[in-house]
Amino acid sequence: xxxxxxFLKDVSGFLGGYYAxxxxxxxxxxxxxxxxxxxxxxxxxxxxxxGVMMVLCGxxxxxSPSLVPALPAAVRAAVNALSGPVIYTLGTTALLVILxxxxxxxxxxxxxxxxxxxxxxxxxxxxxxxxxxxxxxxxDNVPIVGLVxxxxxxxxxxxxxxxxxxxxxxxxxxxMEKLDDEKVLVWPDLVYTELICxxxxxxxxxxxxxxxxxxxxxxxxxxxxPNPSKAPWYFLGLQEMLVYFDPWYAGVVLPSLVIFGxxxxxxxxxxxxxxxxxxxxxxxFGYLTFQFGFxxxxxxxxxxxxxxxxxNWNFFGPFEYWSPYKVExxxxxxxxxMFWVNLLDRPLPRPPQGAGALTQVGYILLREAPxxxxxxxxxxxxxxxxxxxxxxxxFKKMGFIRYMVMxxxxxxxxxxxxxxxxxxxxNLKYIISIPxxxxxx
Amino acid sequence: MAERKKMxxxxxxxxxxxxxxxxxxxxxxAEESAVSDSPEAAESPAAADSxxxxxxxxxxxxxxxxxxxxxGAAAGGRPSVKDILAMARKNxxxxxxxxxxxxxxxxxxxxxxxxxxxxxxxxxSKPAAAKPFTSLDTASILASARAAAKPGPVSKSDAxxxxxxxxxxxxxxxxxxxxxxxxxxxxMPAKPQPAKKAxxxxxxxxxxxxxxxxxxxxVGFTALSVTGGLFTLGLARFLxxxxxxxxxxxxxxxxxxxxxxxxxETKFVAQYGVWVVNSEVQGQQQIYALxxxxxxxxxxxxxLEAEQKFKCPCHGSGFYKDGVNFEGPAPRPLExxxxxVADDGQLEVDKSRTFQEELGQWADPSSFVTx
Numbered sequence: 001x002x003x004x005x006x007f008l009k010d011v012s013g014f015l016g017g018y019y020a021x022x023x024x025x026x027x028x029x030x031x032x033x034x035x036x037x038x039x040x041x042x043x044x045x046x047x048x049x050x051g052v053m054m055v056l057c058g059x060x061x062x063x064s065p066s067l068v069p070a071l072p073a074a075v076r077a078a079v080n081a082l083s084g085p086v087i088y089t090l091g092t093t094a095l096l097v098i099l100x101x102x103x104x105x106x107x108x109x110x111x112x113x114x115x116x117x118x119x120x121x122x123x124x125x126x127x128x129x130x131x132x133x134x135x136x137x138x139x140d141n142v143p144i145v146g147l148v149x150x151x152x153x154x155x156x157x158x159x160x161x162x163x164x165x166x167x168x169x170x171x172x173x174x175x176m177e178k179l180d181d182e183k184v185l186v187w188p189d190l191v192y193t194e195l196i197c198x199x200x201x202x203x204x205x206x207x208x209x210x211x212x213x214x215x216x217x218x219x220x221x222x223x224x225x226p227n228p229s230k231a232p233w234y235f236l237g238l239q240e241m242l243v244y245f246d247p248w249y250a251g252v253v254l255p256s257l258v259i260f261g262x263x264x265x266x267x268x269x270x271x272x273x274x275x276x277x278x279x280x281x282x283x284x285f286g287y288l289t290f291q292f293g294f295x296x297x298x299x300x301x302x303x304x305x306x307x308x309x310x311x312n313w314n315f316f317g318p319f320e321y322w323s324p325y326k327v328e329x330x331x332x333x334x335x336x337x338m339f340w341v342n343l344l345d346r347p348l349p350r351p352p353q354g355a356g357a358l359t360q361v362g363y364i365l366l367r368e369a370p371x372x373x374x375x376x377x378x379x380x381x382x383x384x385x386x387x388x389x390x391x392x393x394x395f396k397k398m399g400f401i402r403y404m405v406m407x408x409x410x411x412x413x414x415x416x417x418x419x420x421x422x423x424x425x426x427n428l429k430y431i432i433s434i435p436x437x438x439x440x441x
Numbered sequence: 442m443a444e445r446k447k448m449x450x451x452x453x454x455x456x457x458x459x460x461x462x463x464x465x466x467x468x469x470x471a472e473e474s475a476v477s478d479s480p481e482a483a484e485s486p487a488a489a490d491s492x493x494x495x496x497x498x499x500x501x502x503x504x505x506x507x508x509x510x511x512x513g514a515a516a517g518g519r520p521s522v523k524d525i526l527a528m529a530r531k532n533x534x535x536x537x538x539x540x541x542x543x544x545x546x547x548x549x550x551x552x553x554x555x556x557x558x559x560x561x562x563x564x565x566s567k568p569a570a571a572k573p574f575t576s577l578d579t580a581s582i583l584a585s586a587r588a589a590a591k592p593g594p595v596s597k598s599d600a601x602x603x604x605x606x607x608x609x610x611x612x613x614x615x616x617x618x619x620x621x622x623x624x625x626x627x628x629m630p631a632k633p634q635p636a637k638k639a640x641x642x643x644x645x646x647x648x649x650x651x652x653x654x655x656x657x658x659x660v661g662f663t664a665l666s667v668t669g670g671l672f673t674l675g676l677a678r679f680l681x682x683x684x685x686x687x688x689x690x691x692x693x694x695x696x697x698x699x700x701x702x703x704x705x706e707t708k709f710v711a712q713y714g715v716w717v718v719n720s721e722v723q724g725q726q727q728i729y730a731l732x733x734x735x736x737x738x739x740x741x742x743x744x745l746e747a748e749q750k751f752k753c754p755c756h757g758s759g760f761y762k763d764g765v766n767f768e769g770p771a772p773r774p775l776e777x778x779x780x781x782v783a784d785d786g787q788l789e790v791d792k793s794r795t796f797q798e799e800l801g802q803w804a805d806p807s808s809f810v811t812x
Contacts (some may be wrong), residue, residue: 222714222741223711223712223714223733223741224711224741225740225741225753225754225755226754227743227754228754228755229740229755239755239756242737242738242755242756242770243756243757243770244770245770246737247738251738311754312745312752312753312754312757313753313755313756313769314757324745325745325747325748327747327748329768330757330759330768330769331768332767332768332769429770429772430772433772435772435773435799436799438772440772
C-alpha cells in the first residue's frame with residue numbers, strides 16, 4: 001500500500017480515459033438519437049452528460065487528491081458498514097425481483113442507458129478509492145467486471161425480446177422471431193460474421209495479454225495456503241457454497257445435480273410454448289426457476305466471492321481494506337447440539353466406553369434423530385404435500401415420476417439458500433453432523 | 442477367346458444359312474434369333490457343328506436351349522440355372538447329361554456323345570464353373586502337350602487327383618505346374634523349397650548371428666527385452682533416491698521448556714506441517730501436536746495470535762487453540778499427531794499416527810504429553 005497521492009497518480013490516467021470513453025459513447029448516442037430516432041430531448045440529456053463526463057475526465061487527469069472525482073468518505077463508510085453477506089444476498093434478491101416485476105419499465109432503451117451510465121459513473125467514482133481499485137483492477141478480476149456488464153446486457157436483450165413478444169402474443173400477434181424467419185446463408189452471411197468476430201476477438205485478446213499481467217503467484221507449497229485462497233472465478237460460486245456445506249455435498253453432489261438437472265429440463269418440461277422465441281409470460285415457472293438458479297445462486301455468489309470475500313474468507317465491504325486480522329464472530333453449532341444441549345438441556349447422547357459398533361451407530365442415530373427427521377420430512381413428505389396443494393397442476397400434467405424428479409431437484413437446489421439463511425439467523429452449522437463417517441449435511 | 446470363337450461361329454452360321462437358303466431349307470425365325478443371341482450354343486465348334494444340321498433333324502436337345510433365350514437375353518443370352526434345371530426335368534436324356542456334366546470328372550469324356558453335347562454345354566456355362574472349366578482344359582492341354590505325357594484333355598478333377606506328387610521331380614513337370622497355376626493342390630508341396638535354398642545359402646557372415654540366436658527377429662526382441670529390463674531397473678532406482686527432501690515422519694522438536702504455557706509454536710509449519718501447542722485441555726496442561734490441515738477441505742489454516750484461533754483462508758473455518766472447530770464449515774476438530782518424550786528428554790512428534798477427537802482418540806496418552 002502506498003500513499004493515496006501516489007495511488008491517484010497511478011490511477012488518474014486510466015480514470016481520464018475511462019471518463020472520456022463514457023463521454024464519447026454518450027455523444028455518439030446523442031447523435032444517433034438526434035438524427036435517426038428523432039428524440040431531441042434525450043439527445044440533449046446525453047449531450048449534457050457527455051459534457052459532465054469530459055469535465056470529470058479533466059479533473060481525473062490532474063491526479064490531485066482534492067480534484068479527482070470520488071465518492072465522499074462518509075458514503076463509503078456507510079456502504080462498508082451496511083454491507084454483509086445477509087444484506088448483500090437480500091439486496092441482490094430484492095434487486096432481481098424488482099427488475100423482474102418492473103421489467104416492462106426497465107427494458108426501455110433509455111432507462112437501460114441511464115442505468116448503464118449511472119453504474120459506470122459509480123464505478124469510476126469508486127475507482128478513486130484505493131481499496132476498491134486494488135480489488136477491481138486485479139488482473140484476475142478485470143474479466144469478471146467485464147462479464148458482469150456483459151451478462152447484464154445479454155439478460156436485458158433477452159428480457160426486452162420477451163417483453164415485446166409477450167405484448168404481441170397478448171394482442172394475438174405472432175412473436176417477433178416468427179416474422180423474421182427468412183433463411184440466411186451460411187456462406188457468406190454467417191462465415192463473414194464469424195471471420196470478423198475472430199479477428200476482433202484475437203486483437204482484443206492480444207491487447208489484453210500485453211496490457212494485463214498474468215495473475216501468477218508464488219510457488220505452491222503444501223503447507224502454505226495463500227490468504228485469501230480463491231478458486232478460478234467460475235468456481236467462486238462453488239467456493240461460496242462450500243462455506244455452508246460439507247465438501248462432499250457442495251463440491252460433489254450439488255454440482256452434479258446442477259448438471260443432471262439441466263440435462264433433465266427437456267424431459268421435465270411439459271410446456272410446449274416459448275419454443276424458438278423469447279417469452280416470459282408463457283413460461284413463467286421455467287423462466288423464474290432458471291433465473292433463480294443462475295442469477296441468484298450462481299452469478300451473485302461469483303460476484304460475492306470475487307469482490308467481497310477477503311482474507312480468511314471474511315466478508316469485506318467494497319471500500320474496506322482487506323486486513324487478514326479482521327475479526328468476525330461466526331461461531332456456529334450443529335443441530336444436535338442445539339437440540340440436545342440448548343433445548344433439552346441434556347448432554348449429547350454418547351455411547352458408553354467400549355461399546356460395540358452397532359451400539360455406537362445406534363447412539364449416533366439417536367443423536368442425529370432431529371436432523372434426520374427434518375431432512376426426511378423435507379425430501380419425502382414435502383413433495384406429496386406440495387403435489388396436493390401448490391403444485392397440483394404440475395402433478396397432474398407431469399405424472400408421478402417426472403413430478404418427483406422435478407420436485408427433488410428443486411428441493412435440493414433450495415437447500416443452498418435455506419442453509420445460508422439458517423447459518424445467518426440461528427448460526428446453524430450442520431443439520432446432520434456425523435463426523436465419525438465424514439457425513440455432514 | 443470365347444468372343445473370337447463366337448465371331449467365327451457366327452460367320453460359320455451365316456455361311457450355313459446362306460447354304461440352306463440356297464438349298465431351299467427354311468429356318469424358323471425363332472431358331473435364327475436363338476442361335477445368334479445365345480453364346481452358349483456358339484461357344485464350342487462342336488455345338489456349332491451339331492447346330493448346323495439341326496434344322497434337318499430337330500432334336501429336343503438342340504431346340505430346348507433355343508426356346509429359352511427370350512428370358513435369358515437380358516442376362517447376356519445365357520440361360521439361367523433355373524431354366525437349365527427346368528429344361529433338364531422336361532428332357533430326361535439332356536437332364537441326365539446336365540447333371541452328369543455338373544460332376545466334373547464325368548464331364549470330360551462326354552463330348553464324344555454328340556446328342557447331349559448341346560445340353561451339356563449350357564449346363565457347364567454356369568457362371569462359376571464354366572470359365573475355369575474351359576480355360577483349364579486349354580491349360581492342361583498345353584501342359585500335357587509340352588510334357589507329352591497325356592494325349593487327351595485333362596479335366597480339373599483329373600489334375601487334382603493326378604499322380605504328380607507321386608511322380609519323381611522332373612524339369613518338364615515343374616514347368617507344367619508353373620504353366621497351370623490354377624491347380625492349387627499340387628503346388629503346395631513346392632513351397633518349402635525356398636527355405637531349403639536359404640539354408641543352403643546361409644553359410645555367410647549373416648548366418649553367424651542366426652546360428653547364435655536363432656533369427657534376426659530373435660536378435661531384435663532379445664535386444665528389446667534386455668533394454669526394457671534395464672530401463673525398468675533404472676526407473677526402479679528412482680524409488681530410492683540418494684537424498685530424500687521429505688522430512689522424516691518422526692522428528693524432535695526440542696525440550697518441554699521450549700514450549701511455554703499457552704503458546705502455539707508455528708515454526709515447524711513450513712517444514713513439518715505441525716503446530717506444537719502447550720495448552721490446558723479439559724483441566725490438564727498438555728503439549729500436543731496439531732496437524733496443519735483443515736478438516737473441511739484440506740487448506741492450511743493460519744494461527745492468529747491476536748484472536749487466539751486457527752483460521753482457514755479457503756472457507757473461513759475457525760478452530761480454538763485446542764483444535765476444536767467453532768466457526769465456518771469445518772465439521773470436526775483438527776487432528777493430532779502422536780507425540781512423546783524421547784530418550785534424550787526431547788519431544789518427538791510422530792506424523793505416521795493421527796488422533797481424531799470425534800473418534801475419542803484424544804484420550805489416548807500418545808496423543809499428548811503432560812507438562
